[in-house]
Amino acid sequence: MQVVGLTTQQQVYVASQKRKFRINEMLKIIDSELDYPLGEVVETQSYNRYIPLSMDKSFVDQGVIESLKSIGYNLAEDEINIAKVRLLEEAPYPIQTGVDVDVPSFDEVKDLLVKEKPEEGLVLGVIKGTEEMAAGMDDNLKGIAPLLKDEEVIEQQGIPFNFELKAMHKYPHIGIIGGSGSGKSFGMRVILEELMKLEIPTIVFDPHFEMDFATPFSALAKEEQVDFNDKFAVYQIGQDVGVNFAELSTKDLTDLLAAASDLSDSMINAVQKLHLKRDSLLTFDQRLGDLQEAQRLGQNRIERDLKNGAVTGNQKEEYNNYLGLLREFGDLPASSISGLAWRLGRLKREGLFRHSIDQIEEGVRGRKLVVIQGPIWLLQVFATYALGTLYRKRRDYKDAQYRCQEADYFPPFVVATDEAHNFAPKGYQSPANKIIKEIAQEGRKYGTFLILATQRPTLLDETVTAQLNTKFVFRTVRATDIETIKQETDLTADEAKRLPYLRSGDAFVSSAIFGRTLAIRIRVAKTTSPHTKNPFEELEEQSNLELELLYEAIVNELPIAGNNIAFKLEAINQRLGVTLDVEQLRQKLNLLAEEGLIVAEDSFLGDKSYQVKG
Amino acid sequence: MFEITSGLKSLLKDCNQKLKEKYQNQTNLEQEELRDLIAQKIGEFVTLTEMSEVEIEEWLAGQEVVGVDGSINTLGKNYPHYITLLQALAKSTDRDKEGIIKHEAFSPLLDEDREKIRKKTYKDNLAQENKDAIVYPQEVAGKIKSSLLAALEILVAKESIVEWNPKLIMMDGSLIRYQMQAEEEWQELVELALKNDVFLVGIIEEIGTNDLSKNLADDLPDKMIEMYDRELLFGLLKMEEMIKLKEINSFKGETLSSAFLRTTRDPGVIGIDILKEQEQEIDLIAALVQSLTPAAGRGIPIWLDIVDGEVRITDKMMELLIDNYLEPGLKQKLLHAKSLDRIY
Numbered sequence: 001m002q003v004v005g006l007t008t009q010q011q012v013y014v015a016s017q018k019r020k021f022r023i024n025e026m027l028k029i030i031d032s033e034l035d036y037p038l039g040e041v042v043e044t045q046s047y048n049r050y051i052p053l054s055m056d057k058s059f060v061d062q063g064v065i066e067s068l069k070s071i072g073y074n075l076a077e078d079e080i081n082i083a084k085v086r087l088l089e090e091a092p093y094p095i096q097t098g099v100d101v102d103v104p105s106f107d108e109v110k111d112l113l114v115k116e117k118p119e120e121g122l123v124l125g126v127i128k129g130t131e132e133m134a135a136g137m138d139d140n141l142k143g144i145a146p147l148l149k150d151e152e153v154i155e156q157q158g159i160p161f162n163f164e165l166k167a168m169h170k171y172p173h174i175g176i177i178g179g180s181g182s183g184k185s186f187g188m189r190v191i192l193e194e195l196m197k198l199e200i201p202t203i204v205f206d207p208h209f210e211m212d213f214a215t216p217f218s219a220l221a222k223e224e225q226v227d228f229n230d231k232f233a234v235y236q237i238g239q240d241v242g243v244n245f246a247e248l249s250t251k252d253l254t255d256l257l258a259a260a261s262d263l264s265d266s267m268i269n270a271v272q273k274l275h276l277k278r279d280s281l282l283t284f285d286q287r288l289g290d291l292q293e294a295q296r297l298g299q300n301r302i303e304r305d306l307k308n309g310a311v312t313g314n315q316k317e318e319y320n321n322y323l324g325l326l327r328e329f330g331d332l333p334a335s336s337i338s339g340l341a342w343r344l345g346r347l348k349r350e351g352l353f354r355h356s357i358d359q360i361e362e363g364v365r366g367r368k369l370v371v372i373q374g375p376i377w378l379l380q381v382f383a384t385y386a387l388g389t390l391y392r393k394r395r396d397y398k399d400a401q402y403r404c405q406e407a408d409y410f411p412p413f414v415v416a417t418d419e420a421h422n423f424a425p426k427g428y429q430s431p432a433n434k435i436i437k438e439i440a441q442e443g444r445k446y447g448t449f450l451i452l453a454t455q456r457p458t459l460l461d462e463t464v465t466a467q468l469n470t471k472f473v474f475r476t477v478r479a480t481d482i483e484t485i486k487q488e489t490d491l492t493a494d495e496a497k498r499l500p501y502l503r504s505g506d507a508f509v510s511s512a513i514f515g516r517t518l519a520i521r522i523r524v525a526k527t528t529s530p531h532t533k534n535p536f537e538e539l540e541e542q543s544n545l546e547l548e549l550l551y552e553a554i555v556n557e558l559p560i561a562g563n564n565i566a567f568k569l570e571a572i573n574q575r576l577g578v579t580l581d582v583e584q585l586r587q588k589l590n591l592l593a594e595e596g597l598i599v600a601e602d603s604f605l606g607d608k609s610y611q612v613k614g
Numbered sequence: 615m616f617e618i619t620s621g622l623k624s625l626l627k628d629c630n631q632k633l634k635e636k637y638q639n640q641t642n643l644e645q646e647e648l649r650d651l652i653a654q655k656i657g658e659f660v661t662l663t664e665m666s667e668v669e670i671e672e673w674l675a676g677q678e679v680v681g682v683d684g685s686i687n688t689l690g691k692n693y694p695h696y697i698t699l700l701q702a703l704a705k706s707t708d709r710d711k712e713g714i715i716k717h718e719a720f721s722p723l724l725d726e727d728r729e730k731i732r733k734k735t736y737k738d739n740l741a742q743e744n745k746d747a748i749v750y751p752q753e754v755a756g757k758i759k760s761s762l763l764a765a766l767e768i769l770v771a772k773e774s775i776v777e778w779n780p781k782l783i784m785m786d787g788s789l790i791r792y793q794m795q796a797e798e799e800w801q802e803l804v805e806l807a808l809k810n811d812v813f814l815v816g817i818i819e820e821i822g823t824n825d826l827s828k829n830l831a832d833d834l835p836d837k838m839i840e841m842y843d844r845e846l847l848f849g850l851l852k853m854e855e856m857i858k859l860k861e862i863n864s865f866k867g868e869t870l871s872s873a874f875l876r877t878t879r880d881p882g883v884i885g886i887d888i889l890k891e892q893e894q895e896i897d898l899i900a901a902l903v904q905s906l907t908p909a910a911g912r913g914i915p916i917w918l919d920i921v922d923g924e925v926r927i928t929d930k931m932m933e934l935l936i937d938n939y940l941e942p943g944l945k946q947k948l949l950h951a952k953s954l955d956r957i958y
Contacts, residue, residue: 050920060908063664064916067905070667071679072707073917 001101003029004082007094011086012039014101020046021083024129024519028104029085031096038104038112039085041129042494048079086492088112088516106136106159113159115513118144121162122194124187125522128506130158145523146224148505153219153524161520163191163470164513165198171469171512172444175420176453177485178474183505185210185418187472188453189525192369192416196231199367201413203360203390205383207376208418210529213369217528226526233363237374237382242355245281252385253284255431256352259381260343267336273329274340281353287325288341294322295334302326350378357386364390364413376422383423384431387415391439391448398446412447415439420452421459433461440467458484470511475502491517549576550588551597558598560589561609636837637845645850656829657859660897662875664854664905673898677781678707680774681921684767684786686759687932690949693752694722697940697949699932700763703925704770706778707917713924714770714777718762722755723948731755757795764795768803775803775812782813782899786918789816789870789887804869804889813892815899817914818885821847821874829862843874847883851876853909856900875900877907877914884913 001016014027021044029037051060065075087095113127118140126145134142137159145160146153168174174191178184185208192211195202204211213232216225235241243256254271257263263271274287294302302319305311311319347353363370374382393410400407417423424436439448440463452468454460458480471489476482476499486496489510495517499508509518553575554560557568566582573579580588589610593600596613603609653659665673682704690696698720705713722728731751738749771783785792792800807814821844831839838846851857857874871893874883886903888896906915936945 049923050916060916061910064906064908064911066667067665067670067902068707068916070670071674071902071906071917073709073920077709 001027003031003095003097003099003101005097007097009087009091009094011042011084012095012097014041014083014085016081016083016101017077017079020044020081022129022131024127025131026104026109026129026133027083027085028102028108029087029095030100030102034091034093034095037087037089037091037095038109039087041083042086042492043084045082046079047082048075050075050078084494103132106133109133109159113518114141114162115167116162116164118160118162120166120198121164122191122198123160123523124163124190124194125161125505125520126156126158127161128158128519128521134158146220147521148219148524151219153221153224156523158521160523161509161518163194165200167513168449168469169444169447172449173440173468173470174449174451175457175465175468175471176451176474177455177457177471177476177481178453178507179455179476179478179481181504182455182474182476182502183507183522184453184455184474185529186505186525187474187507187522188416188418188451189213189527189529190522191451193226193228193526195414196228196369197226199231200369201364201367201411202369203364203386203413203415204369204371205379205415205417205423206371206373207379207422209373210531211371211373212530213527215528215530217524217526220524220526224526228527232369232371233359234371234373235359237372237378238351238355240355241357241359241372241382241386242352243382243385244356245284245353246278247389248275248385250275252381252388255384256347256381257340257343259377259431260346263343264336264339266333267339270329270332270336270340273332281348285344285348288337288344290318290322291325291329291332292334292337292341294326295330295337297322299323299326299330352378352382357389360386361390361393365411367411376419380423381431383417384435387432387435387439391435391443391446394448395446412449414449414451416451416453418453420454420464421456424452424461424464426459426461437461437463440464455481457481457488470509470513473499473508473510474506475499475504489517495519547592547595547597551592554589554592554598555612558612559609561603562607648846648850651830651833652826652857655833656826656862657857657873659851660856660858660900661852662854662856662877662897662901662904665898665901670902670905673902674781678711678778679917680707680771680778680780680783681705681917682767682771682774682783682785683918683921683925684763685922685926686763687927687929689932689936691951691953693755694728695948697721697723697936698759699927699935700759700766701925701927702763702766702770703921704774704783705921705924706774706780708778711778714773715925716766716770718766720759720762722751727758730758734758761795764792765799768792768796768799771814772799772803772806775806775810779810780812782815782902783807784915784918785814785816786819786922787816788818788872788885789814789889791816793869807889808891813895813899814889815903816887817903817918818887819912819914820844821883821885823885825859825862843885844882847874849881851883853877853879854904858896871896873900875903875913877904878911879909880913882913 001014001019003012004015005013007013012029014021021041023041023044025041027039027041029039031037060075068075109130113130115121123144126147134157141160143156145156147157148154176184176187176191178187189211192202192204193213196213212234213228216227248256250272253275254263254268257267257271274291275284302322306316306319306323360370360372372379372382372386390410390413393408394412397407397410423430423432424440425433436450439450443449450464450468452460452464457465465488473485473489473491476485482496482499485491485499486493489508491508491510495508505522507520507522509520511518553572557572560568565585569580569582569585572585589598590600592598593610599611599613600608601611649659682702684700684702686698686700688696688698700718700720701715703713703715720727722731731754734757735749735751735754738754742749767785771785774780774783792803803814806812822842824842826843826846827834827839827841851874853876855876859872859874869890870887871890872885872887873896874885876883886896886900888899903915906917907913908916936949
């Protein structure tokens, strides 16, 4: 290997006849005056001058190449491999052309590539292009990041990529960017697994209901599998966790109601007036209901009924109450009030107010990973509330500590979510926007960190994007997103060009911790998402199951013909647990006959008779 | 003036008409008849079968094939203000063997070369039968250059036999060229090749002979008597077909055997010639040539293209060499052509 052609202080071309270059591999340039600079292959090419690509000139066919080989000359050996190598650090003056190039040994690159002991960092995968150097690696770095290739688990190839978690203190927050199928969720899963390994308290908002770590990945050897069951908990909003209404601020409540369905200005106004401090769900709900009823009755009628004594006792009290409400809130439009009542009803039906976030808090204190699942509309507001509450606890503790006061301990924690552009969108206000932004800007101080995954970085709030000090960039096809990635990371134009072609699970890591972009391959996840079953296969299975049940139900009644079908119907219905009419049963029988489970014959009466097969 | 003048256009149209008349309308001999004629009087049509890899390996029996080619490049335009570099290469198909390469420089500006020119001009003028026709030194210089190149190629071929003892040496161009331009050296090469059982084959890309019409003069229609071989043979042969020439009246004379081959999809043909003493192997050698020629190529074995690519002194290389090793003052005074400074 040799440096050829024009060189600069930043990059050189290296050519070799024998050795093929791998993209992203590290090379050592034997320029003694520059103290043997290291470089990374950023582009590779291979060329054979005897087999040129020419449209107008002749083309060397395979037969001739073979004949040439048999007279002893292998054209393929005339191949020249060329690599564009970017220096890791700019040299003071250009590299000398013609100097040799070598593969560095592990020790020479160790400091650059291994920033953390594997047991103390997040072992997320391998650094690409380091396969050759991995041989001289320390034992504790070997065999810790098996990879996935064509659905099969293969051995670790190359130096492991250990993300230095502790460096988050200096360079907080992680972004995960990539289109669907790029390996983004898979990357998130691996990161979360590693966080569980280190028992870092983590809250995961999971709109896809996929972050469950109970099922080990079956292709993984038994001894490689890890049981995470006591390290995480999954809660669904409304089922297990919810909102403590009494703790809600008016703003929170507005956001919650808005999440159920958009609020008009007058509705917002109404909430602001109606919601009182220390309101419980009961008091607020009742106030809303009463006002609605009062408005329905109308002030005149209420006053009249009170005056002429048409209401007495409890009802009279109620009417007085109505009157009070009307005096206070009567100017609020009735349509807004009923709109609010409907929205509150929807949230109630979701079970949002029946539970609290105590379990989440407990999980965080217990150094667990807490997964919160729910539909995205609900998740957003719930996240606002839950994050606001927990972040406040952490902040209060730290602030007290800064002020040298006593306070309840609350641990630092990590917040992870997919579809982050829904939580902190650019251009419009979303409930969670404020808290996410706050954590993005101040979380470092309080030890609260974000891991935000999105397939649309362009739609993510810019203040938030700017605070993501480490970005994992997976395959991205959309041009606007690639443009955003270029602006927000130190990916070079060459690397950005490769983004649409990355394999699933391959990513660039642009991190202030490493100071430059690394190409990595994510390791195989130790667990698997609960719903990886193909919905079309599921459809097929379900149909087969139904057919089987049907067959079981009718097989003993066969033969069935026109004259006895009505007679048999009842027994069949009973067995199936449904109510078919004669026509429907006939259709089902035809279906079974079509599938070849029973035999249909034309009977002499002009209709069909159904027989047992065989 | 960026448009082609109408005068030039009509001249070309005229030309086209004349050629069309000569070659199309009046070739009143069917291809089949011409084939028959050739088969009867001149040679034998042979269908070539490409050699399989195993056959090639067996035939070579561990020996190799050598390709020989030369290149010539000149800086400067007019006699005597030029310098010519010559280079010849013998390259073995065995990658471990480095090519044998020889160089030569020639310039009428140098005393010894001028002396050569002077002597040969004198000799040629003496030998001239027609005393009115004078042989000029610039012509002689051209001939000397060709001879030098031929001699250089023969030299590397000889050396390759001594050093590698190959099975076959492929030379670029007809062997007759070497025989005529460097007779003494050629004789030595032939003797050496025969002694060591090395086959010599010349591959002729551009056929310039008119052997067919000369030998078929009595049977050809008048209009075809003057035709050159490449004209008569164009489209006559099928792909992978060869005409092996019999003992005919050819200027190649007694020492060489030759054949015409169509190795590619292109309807033009190429020629090969080998030593008379080795003519029993012509079928095999032709088959080998066929095997080594890309079907969509220009007709000659790819090996010669590879050798050619390696030996060629490109204009760029020439320029670099001159700029590096010749003083700029000398270059400007002696060799620089004003036409190179043209702006348009």
